[in-house]
Amino acid sequence: MSPMRRGKRDYRILCIDDYAPGLEVRKALLEQWGYTVATAATGEEALQILKSRTIHGIVLDYCLPGMNGGEVLKIVKTEWPQVRVVLLSGYPRIPHRVKNSADLYMRKGDPNERLRRALVELLDSGTRQAVVQQTRKLVARAGAVLRRSHKKAG
DSSP states (O other): OOTTOBTTBOOEEEEEOSOHHHHHHHHHHHHHTTOEEEEESSHHHHHHHHHHSOOSEEEEOSOOSSSOHHHHHHHHHHHOTTSEEEEEEOOSOOOHHHHHHSSEEEETTSOHHHHHHHHHHHHHHHHHHHHHHHHHHHHHHHHHHHHHHHHHHO
16 A cells, blocks of 8 residues: 555645646656645646546645636635645745745756655644644534533523
């Protein structure tokens, strides 16, 4: 079993890049690592995919036609805050606020192993955060039930 899989659950990655050869190579690499991969060549196409299926992580290029990666990132972090985003670009002048809003910024040409390790850490931390949030909600509900039962008994 691939190290990317937790039990029978696959992580689904959306890879967004308008450079078709790079997109195909990245898709093949991500699939080799055990991910299920969807691809998009534009930000608009990526948002449609996000609306139609569950995505756990995004590998996002900054320079895209139409909506740039910074605009896509802003929408993703507002609409799908649990999705982990790696901003991957060869463009040298990305605003710091954009880099800082991504879960990780990498330059194209950085070692593939760095991307692999980063995705493992980001996706696993996202899963842990979701479990913690779900546990907090359950504890809050249980506390509310106990308070109501104490009022009725009192």
